Amino acid sequence: MQNLIKRGALGLGVIAGILIINPFATVPAGYRGVITTFGKPSETVYGEGLHFIWPVAQRMHKVQVAIQKGEGEGDAASRDLQTVHTRIAINYHIRPDAAVSVFRDLGNEPGERIIIPSVQEAVKAVTARFTAEELITHRAQVRNEIVEALRERMARHGLIVDEFSIVNFNFSKTFNEAIEAKTTADQLKMKAERDLQRIEVEAKQKVSRARAEAEALALQRQQVTPELLRLREVENQTRAIEKWDGRLPTTTGGAIPFLNVGNIRPDSAPSQR
Structure with missing residues (x-):
């Protein structure tokens, strides 16, 4: 019985000693491990999971390899010497x-040692190649050139750029007012050009209508002959006779319609009684 108790106490002591000296280290997901022996790092990269280390002599250090996000902002000068305040976001x-x-x-500490100074240097170098207006109109090209500069600089230190975004460009108040005035002037110019085009189209339409009417009138004149005029005159007289009720007008001083006086002979006059 006493031997059993001694063995149990010994086992508990061994377990307690193992827990105290802790000869195991864990590397969580999204990390890699680097073991140092009395402060000197080994050349081996340890993956996720449980690893054995020599207590006291060795220590496991975790290096995050998952995607990290960084944001920053700073001032730079454009090619036309405008002050540009740029805010960026980067995933690496x-x-x-x-x-x-x-x-x-x-x-x-790659963020403090490499990421921040690399981003600042790349933004300043690329911004200096463009005018302030081009930074706005060629934003995609500016972004791509900054990314290329960053990738080259960061790759030397084992860092990979996953995403890069220009959150915003800010300029001086004077420049912003100048851009707004230019935009307004361009809009007014476009409106004037559209109005001029509309006026020209309407004028052409009027000319076309007038030309068509003139051609129609000319065609009608060509079709009017003396025979046609005589025919129209006879038709008008025929319609007038059809509407006449046979009574002569009671008022004098006017011509009697449809009576040809020259064709009345004296012998045909009525006899007087």
Whole structure:
């Protein structure tokens, strides 16, 4: 019985000793491990999971390789010497096989050591190639050139650019007012051009209508002959006779319609009694 108690106490002591000295280290998801032996990092990159280390002599350090986000802002000068305040956002990650160099060379702080100064340098270099107006109108090109500059600089340190966005460009108040005035002038110019085009179209339509009417009148004149005029005169007289009720007008001083006086012979006059 006493031997059993001694063995149990010994086992508990061993377990307690293991827990105290802790010869195991865990690397969580999204990280890589770097083991240092008395402060010197090994060249081996440890993956996610449980790993054995020598207590006291060794220590496991975690290097995040998952995608990280950074934001920043700063001032730069455009090619036409306008002050440009730029705000950017970047997503990046550490290349897993470069975890040891990031830990050793960058102190496991890539954001402070590389990301921020690299972004500032790239933004200033690219911004200086464009005028302030071009920074607005060629925003996609500006972004692409900044990304290319960043990738080249960061790749030397085992860092990968996943996404880069220009959140905003801000300029001086004077420049913003000048841009607004130019935009207003361009809009007024476009409106005037549209009005002029409309007026020209309407004028052409009027000319076309007038030409068509003139051609129609000319055609009608060509079709009017003396025979046609005589025919129209006879038709008008025929319609008038059809409407006449046979009574002569009672008023004098006017011509009697439809009576040809020259055709009345004296012998045909009525006899007087």
